[in-house]
Each structure stands twice: as structure tokens, then as C-alpha cells.
Amino acid sequence: xxxxxxxxxxxxxxxxxxxxxxxxxxxxxxxxxxxxxxxxxxxxxxxxxxxxxxxxxxxxxxxxxxxxxxxxxxxxxxxxxxxxxxxxxxxxxxxxxxxxxxxxxxxxxxxxxxxxxxxxxxxxxxxxxxxxxxxxxxxxxxxxxxxxxxxxxxxxxxxxxxxxxxxxxxxxxxxxxxxxxxxxxxxxxxxxxxxxxxxxxxxxxxxxxxxxxxxxxxxxxxxxxxxxxxxxxxxxxxxxxxxxxxxxxxxxxxxxxxxxxxxxxxxxxxxxxxxxxxxxxxxx
Numbered sequence: 703x704x705x706x707x708x709x710x711x712x713x714x715x716x717x718x719x720x721x722x723x724x725x726x727x728x729x730x731x732x733x734x735x736x737x738x739x740x741x742x743x744x745x746x747x748x749x750x751x752x753x754x755x756x757x758x759x760x761x762x763x764x765x766x767x768x769x770x771x772x773x774x775x776x777x778x779x780x781x782x783x784x785x786x787x788x789x790x791x792x793x794x795x796x797x798x799x800x801x802x803x804x805x806x807x808x809x810x811x812x813x814x815x816x817x818x819x820x821x822x823x824x825x826x827x828x829x830x831x832x833x834x835x836x837x838x839x840x841x842x843x844x845x846x847x848x849x850x851x852x853x854x855x856x857x858x859x860x861x862x863x864x865x866x867x868x869x870x871x872x873x874x875x876x877x878x879x880x881x882x883x884x885x886x887x888x889x890x891x892x893x894x895x896x897x898x899x900x901x902x903x904x905x906x907x908x909x910x911x912x913x914x915x916x917x918x919x920x921x922x923x924x925x926x927x928x929x930x931x932x933x934x935x936x937x938x939x940x941x942x943x944x945x946x947x948x949x950x951x952x953x954x955x956x957x958x959x960x961x962x963x964x965x966x967x968x969x970x971x972x973x974x975x976x977x978x979x980x981x982x983x984x985x986x
Contacts, residue, residue, distance in 0.1 A: 801985060805847045810847065812945055812946050823909035825984050828891075830848065832891065833890040852949065889916050890915075892913045894911050908937070912957070916928055916929075916930055916976075920970075922969055924969060931955075932955065932957065933953055
């Protein structure tokens with residue numbers, strides 16, 4: 703069970719050509735004299751011209767290999783040879799608007815499409831790893847919203863046993879009602895990095911979500927400081943009642959990247975960040 707960031711992408715892309723022009727200082731004479739210069743074959747100006755042509759040819763070949771575009775990414779509808787089905791789908795805008803409806807505060811009404819299933823899975827990861835899962839009433843709402851009716855009752859019972867166990871809560875530094883002790887801020891948040899469709903039919907989909915998770919207590923004397931973990935959860939989704947719902951899932955650790963050499967935030971800064979930065983509605 704999961705109890706539950708990224709560097710920036712940089713680098714300019716583009717192509718261009720340039721010419722190096724060599725100019726002798728005014729009045730400089732050839733050591734070997736004018737007769738010797740005549741036997742050199744190519745003048746400096748001709749040499750520069752040849753180099754310029756070669757550079758232009760190299761740039762033209764590189765441009766052609768990139769499909770005539772200044773951006774190496776390929777749109778979802780671009781023609782081309784068959785690609786590895788396990789490869790990531792392009793994340794460029796598709797023109798499909800994100801969902802605008804919610805059920806119990808959770809995005810709902812996803813399109814009956816592959817992308818709709820991916821959007822649903824990403825949003826469900828966020829809901830099922832939120833601090834709301836540690837509140838009995840809120841947990842019931844989340845489970846009812848994201849799981850299919852055929853499995854919701856069983857999931858409620860299983861999750862009540864886990865999240866309602868005082869010993870389980872105590873291990874995380876929480877009080878028996880699932881709240882943080884005075885002076886501390888409880889943080890439980892999932893941040894999806896990407897989604898992948900493992901299988902898709904008209905009314906069923908299997909979607910994996912790779913995400914990082916923040917979990918712990920932020921505060922001056924916290925014994926459970928906020929840590930980051932990485933997971934991949936795979937949901938079996940079913941089209942039920944006009945929306946994608948979870949019927950089963952599996953989870954595994956990672957893949958986890960190497961952490962960068964960055965200063966750890968203070969407990970106060972971490973608490974302020976979680977209170978000040980809201981979550982997202984995820985849509986492809």
C-alpha cells in the first residue's frame with residue numbers, strides 16, 4: 703500500500719548555419735611573396751566558400767533527418783513507421799478539454815477513450831493517496847467515487863480496517879482519528895509523472911501511473927519528517943455508468959530517480975508549501 707519532484711527540462715533546440723570569415727590584417731604581406739601565393743591553389747576567400755558550403759550541407763542533412771521540423775517531438779497524428787506499443791505517448795495537447803465536473807471533489811465524467819482512461823487513473827492516484835484517506839467520512843466519499851459499484855463495498859471494508867487501525871496510525875505519528883498532533887501538519891500527496899495504457903478495449907482499460915509521493919509530518923519537533931517515495935500503480939478500469947471506475951489494482955515500488963544535491967526544506971517551509979500549493983486535475 704502506498705503511503706503516499708523533478709528537475710526542469712532545458713536546452714534550446716533548433717538548427718542554424720554559420721560561416722567563419724578569416725581576414726588578414728590590412729597591409730600584411732605574404733612571407734613567401736606574391737608568386738608563392740599564386741601556387742597555393744585556393745585563396746582564403748575560396749576556402750571560406752568551400753567551408754560554408756560544407757556546413758550548409760551538413761545542416762540540410764540534419765534538418766531532413768529531423769523531419770523538417772525545429773522540434774524533435776512528433777505529434778500524435780503524425781504519419782510514420784509503426785512504433786513500439788510500450789513507448790510513451792506524446793503529451794502534447796490533443797484538443798480535448800479537461801473534465802469540468804466533479805464527484806465528491808474528485809474529477810469525474812472522463813471521456814470514453816484511451817486518453818480518458820489515463821486521465822481517470824492519474825486523478826484516482828491523487829485521491830487515493832491524499833490525506834483525506836485518513837478521515838473516515840472523507841475516505842468513504844473517495845472510495846464511492848473512484849471504485850466501481852461492484853467492488854466499492856469490499857474496498858470500503860478493507861480500507862477502513864487499514865486506515866482506521868490505531869496502531870497503524872500511531873506508526874505514522876497520527877492521532878487515533880487520523881489527524882496530526884498539535885503544531886504539526888500532516889502531508890500525504892501523490893504527484894503523477896506520467897501514465898501508460900497497458901491494454902484498452904471499448905469498456906475496459908489497464909492503465910499504469912508513475913508518480914512520486916510526499917508523506918510525513920511537517921513541524922518543529924516531528925518524529926516523522928516528510929519524505930519522498932516513488933511508485934507505479936496499475937489500475938484495471940471499467941466503463942460504468944458513463945465513467946471510468948476502478949475494479950482492481952496492483953502496485954510496485956519505483957522506478958525511483960537519484961536525488962539531486964539540494965538543501966532540505968525546513969519543516970516550516972514544507973508545511974507552508976503544502977498549504978499554499980493546491981493540487982491539479984490531470985488530463986491528457
